[in-house]
Amino acid sequence: MNLVWWLYLSVLLFTIGGITVLVRRNAIIVFMGVELMLNATNLAFVTFARINGDVEGQVIALFVMLVAAAEVVVGLAIIMSIFRTRRSASVDDASLLQY
Amino acid sequence: MTAAATALVAATTETGQASLGGNGEEVLFWVIAPLAVIAALGLVFARKAVHAALCMAWVMISLGIVYFAQQAPFLGAVQVFVYTGAVMMLFLFVLMLVGVDSSDSLVETIKGQRWFALVFGVGLAALVIAVIRGVTYPKAVGLKDVDTGGNITRLAGLIFGKYVWAFEVTSALLVTAALGAMILAHRERLTPKPTQRELSIRRIREGAIKAPLPAPGVFARHNAVDTPALLPDGSPSELSVSRVLVARGQRRDLRSVADDVAVIEAELTDPLGDEGPRTARAGSPGAVPADTTQRPDAGAAPEGTPTGKGAGT
Numbered sequence: 001m002n003l004v005w006w007l008y009l010s011v012l013l014f015t016i017g018g019i020t021v022l023v024r025r026n027a028i029i030v031f032m033g034v035e036l037m038l039n040a041t042n043l044a045f046v047t048f049a050r051i052n053g054d055v056e057g058q059v060i061a062l063f064v065m066l067v068a069a070a071e072v073v074v075g076l077a078i079i080m081s082i083f084r085t086r087r088s089a090s091v092d093d094a095s096l097l098q099y
Numbered sequence: 100m101t102a103a104a105t106a107l108v109a110a111t112t113e114t115g116q117a118s119l120g121g122n123g124e125e126v127l128f129w130v131i132a133p134l135a136v137i138a139a140l141g142l143v144f145a146r147k148a149v150h151a152a153l154c155m156a157w158v159m160i161s162l163g164i165v166y167f168a169q170q171a172p173f174l175g176a177v178q179v180f181v182y183t184g185a186v187m188m189l190f191l192f193v194l195m196l197v198g199v200d201s202s203d204s205l206v207e208t209i210k211g212q213r214w215f216a217l218v219f220g221v222g223l224a225a226l227v228i229a230v231i232r233g234v235t236y237p238k239a240v241g242l243k244d245v246d247t248g249g250n251i252t253r254l255a256g257l258i259f260g261k262y263v264w265a266f267e268v269t270s271a272l273l274v275t276a277a278l279g280a281m282i283l284a285h286r287e288r289l290t291p292k293p294t295q296r297e298l299s300i301r302r303i304r305e306g307a308i309k310a311p312l313p314a315p316g317v318f319a320r321h322n323a324v325d326t327p328a329l330l331p332d333g334s335p336s337e338l339s340v341s342r343v344l345v346a347r348g349q350r351r352d353l354r355s356v357a358d359d360v361a362v363i364e365a366e367l368t369d370p371l372g373d374e375g376p377r378t379a380r381a382g383s384p385g386a387v388p389a390d391t392t393q394r395p396d397a398g399a400a401p402e403g404t405p406t407g408k409g410a411g412t
Binding site: 003004005006007008009011012013014015016017018019020022023024026028029031032033035036039042043046047049050051052053054055056058059061062063065066067068069070071072073074076077078079080081083084089092 | 128132135136139140142143145148151152155158159162165166169170171173174177178181182185186189190193194196197198208212213215216217219220221223224227228231232236237239240241242244245246250253254257258262265269272273275276277279280281283284286
């Protein structure tokens, strides 16, 4: 099997994640779209590690996971505090800086 | 663990051909990839946030399986543990806190945004796929020669050797993130927390009922739960009927209970019961079994004079 197929899968998942970020209004789902994009890049890293015969791609993927975990913690805390002040998890409602 | 990992690596590895992996991997790809893409599309199209989260968990688990097949058993395990186990559960917790029903509004704030997003997505995918297609890759090497000591040993050698500084910085990042999340989620108390003593004093001051609430049907003509209790002075007590029944509209009407009070009083003054309000009630239409809750006569009817009922109206 040609390993490039995994790269195509990674591209598809990344694109779907990007569309999720652009289309959805719920902040949590937008965040999940970001997570999907990170996962897709991880898949690309792992595949490239295998193509090139070097584990460094896997190490980078591991670091991506670590940073993503930290990002999820902070991001969800931000979403929570925004929800607490405006009773809404919609990204459209956090628009105070617009005016 | 290492032995198992090596076995797995050995199972999924073939010699360094241009196309690694056997037919098994191809089958895995054509099973996993469509499922993962469909689940990812669920993220875009699911109306409920919980469904989107479950779709996301599915994508993550399938990616973990892919990592196992891609000679990255450690990453596969971490993917399942950290992403599906921790991150997605965190998402679900926040979903429960924020409100499960906080579904998306379908109003487009920017006109035509969805179409632009779709065009952008298709364009991005086409671009990157074209780039990937255009590149000539070296022969896929595979990790068989690298992972001689096992995948985890090799990864550990890199993480604690070459990338040890990045690893240390990551720990600082994680501590900072945890601290930041605590500060963001922290809510300052504006008033001191009332003690139990203060709470009890306030409860007495407000004059609410301290004893248990009256049971329904006490001293009333019926002992069903939908009948308000009659207080010693004959007035029905609102508190005695369950709030659920009140919300459902299944409570016996207070007015009908008041009628019962009149009947009871008449019976007390006229124990023989040949005259009085009963004759007046006998003139009313006969009891219909369906609406017993509305018509208090239904319960009292058999006690009335049957002949008067039949000849009524």
